[in-house]
Amino acid sequence: MASFNGVPVPSNGQRIEYSGGKYRVPDRPIIPFIEGDGTGRDIWKASVRVFDAAVEKAYGGKRSVAWYEVFAGEKSKARFDTWLPDDSVNAVREFRVAIKGPLTTPVGGGIRSLNVALRQILDLYCCIRPVRYYSGVPSPVKHPERMNVVIFRENTEDVYAGIEWEQGTPDAARLIEFLNKDMLKGGKKQIRLDSGVGIKPMSVTGTKRLVRMAIQYAIDNGRKIVTLVHKGNIQKFTEGAFRKWGYELATEEFRDKVVTERESWILDNKDKNPNLTVEQNASLIEPGLEFATDDFRQALYQEVKHCLDSIYVGHGHGAWKKKIMVNDRIADSIFQQVVTRADEYSVLATPNLNGDYISDACAAQVGGLGIAPGANIGDGYAIFEATHGTAPKYADKDVINPGSVMLSGVMMFRFLGWNEAADMIEQSLERTIDQKKVTYDFERLMPGATKVKTSEFASYMIGNMSAELEAAVK
Numbered sequence: 001m002a003s004f005n006g007v008p009v010p011s012n013g014q015r016i017e018y019s020g021g022k023y024r025v026p027d028r029p030i031i032p033f034i035e036g037d038g039t040g041r042d043i044w045k046a047s048v049r050v051f052d053a054a055v056e057k058a059y060g061g062k063r064s065v066a067w068y069e070v071f072a073g074e075k076s077k078a079r080f081d082t083w084l085p086d087d088s089v090n091a092v093r094e095f096r097v098a099i100k101g102p103l104t105t106p107v108g109g110g111i112r113s114l115n116v117a118l119r120q121i122l123d124l125y126c127c128i129r130p131v132r133y134y135s136g137v138p139s140p141v142k143h144p145e146r147m148n149v150v151i152f153r154e155n156t157e158d159v160y161a162g163i164e165w166e167q168g169t170p171d172a173a174r175l176i177e178f179l180n181k182d183m184l185k186g187g188k189k190q191i192r193l194d195s196g197v198g199i200k201p202m203s204v205t206g207t208k209r210l211v212r213m214a215i216q217y218a219i220d221n222g223r224k225i226v227t228l229v230h231k232g233n234i235q236k237f238t239e240g241a242f243r244k245w246g247y248e249l250a251t252e253e254f255r256d257k258v259v260t261e262r263e264s265w266i267l268d269n270k271d272k273n274p275n276l277t278v279e280q281n282a283s284l285i286e287p288g289l290e291f292a293t294d295d296f297r298q299a300l301y302q303e304v305k306h307c308l309d310s311i312y313v314g315h316g317h318g319a320w321k322k323k324i325m326v327n328d329r330i331a332d333s334i335f336q337q338v339v340t341r342a343d344e345y346s347v348l349a350t351p352n353l354n355g356d357y358i359s360d361a362c363a364a365q366v367g368g369l370g371i372a373p374g375a376n377i378g379d380g381y382a383i384f385e386a387t388h389g390t391a392p393k394y395a396d397k398d399v400i401n402p403g404s405v406m407l408s409g410v411m412m413f414r415f416l417g418w419n420e421a422a423d424m425i426e427q428s429l430e431r432t433i434d435q436k437k438v439t440y441d442f443e444r445l446m447p448g449a450t451k452v453k454t455s456e457f458a459s460y461m462i463g464n465m466s467a468e469l470e471a472a473v474k
């Protein structure tokens, strides 16, 4: 197609292709962008200058991006009298990789949210949020530099499936009656008649493809720990199942590359004492085993035996220490852990709701919303975006922090395999913050900092890219 929304496709760019699970990125890819509403306009203007400068400096003209504007939100409403034209979705589908600023979510019913529409149409099942510290960024914790995690949040199910019935409606009453009388058989456990009811579906499909993406990411990026975050002690058949299916996926599809935390204990016990019997090994894993039921004991013996029989050959004698560790943590405990022992976590794979909470909690430790990037990714499609909203009171004032969209660009360039451009942006951003030239949100928290405008921040970053290059050449 030669145009979307009546805007011609850049004639000097090419499409990103996708087949067999791999992207083929031309030297001048067409990348759709949505500048976003409110402060999105200032942020996008600043960010695109930085992106182009980084690509130019990294590849000296051999590579460049053919940016292609796609409309959504207020700009689209003004121009086409719709918040989200079909053609905008079509363009993203056509070109596969896109980047967007924040969009107003119009108050009032019946309006399609771009995020939801794209997520559903393109099945963007994984929301990725990398959270790391950049030197100089103001932080509320003592050791923000210990935080360096990438969160993989399931994006399509859980309580976000949007299946709920309002208290007092005939449907809610009907469902409650069915549950109380039929499913719960009028027993002790009953749902109060004045309840609203929501459904929390979590599937094998949704869980496994999410965990697969998280483990593959760990492999591709040299990360050593993947943690499944769940509330399985309470919600056994949803959150608990997430944990179970996550481990299944890890050990079935990535057997030679991973070790689970429990396996590591069994293997370590055997490494330290090769004469250890299965029973002795089991009692080291579960202290107090002698007080457990016979069934529990036998199941544990089976687990130990199965582990040693099936993987000691490849994973024993310390080899497991070089594998990716897959462990799990209960959701409430991970909120403590990311504060007290952040450096023990690297990749977090989470169901939808846990991921929503933990991403913001982690981001808060290293500078908050203004520099928190994100991406929604499916098989063959990826959309990179700032995680903050439109911050409307600062719109068109050229004051807002553009870090979140810029770091979303870093994610995008890494996704495309353009790591040199990504490094250039990341390093120049860090250098600029270190020089204490920052937008208002950081300036008020950094003694001795100089407050700069959004556009000036971009200019300082571009200046610092030359410094990076000179340093690299020396």
Ligand SMILES: NC(=O)c1ccc[n+]([C@@H]2O[C@H](COP(=O)([O-])OP(=O)(O)OC[C@H]3O[C@@H](n4cnc5c(N)ncnc54)[C@H](O)[C@@H]3O)[C@@H](O)[C@H]2O)c1
Pocket (backbone or CB within 6 Å): 101, 102, 103, 104, 105, 106, 115, 369, 370, 371, 385, 386, 387, 388, 389, 390, 391, 392, 394, 400, 401, 402, 403, 404, 441
């Ligand atoms: N992805 C999206 O498109 C997205 C996400 C969240 C909210 N929204 C929409 O944005 C609008 C405003 O929402 P909100 O006020 O709840 O959230 P917001 O993220 O716009 O603002 C929250 C707070 O953070 C500050 N802030 C946000 N981004 C900043 C930045 N880059 N630099 C410095 N400070 C920043 C704001 O000034 C405000 O105090 C609403 O219409 C909402 O629906 C869109």
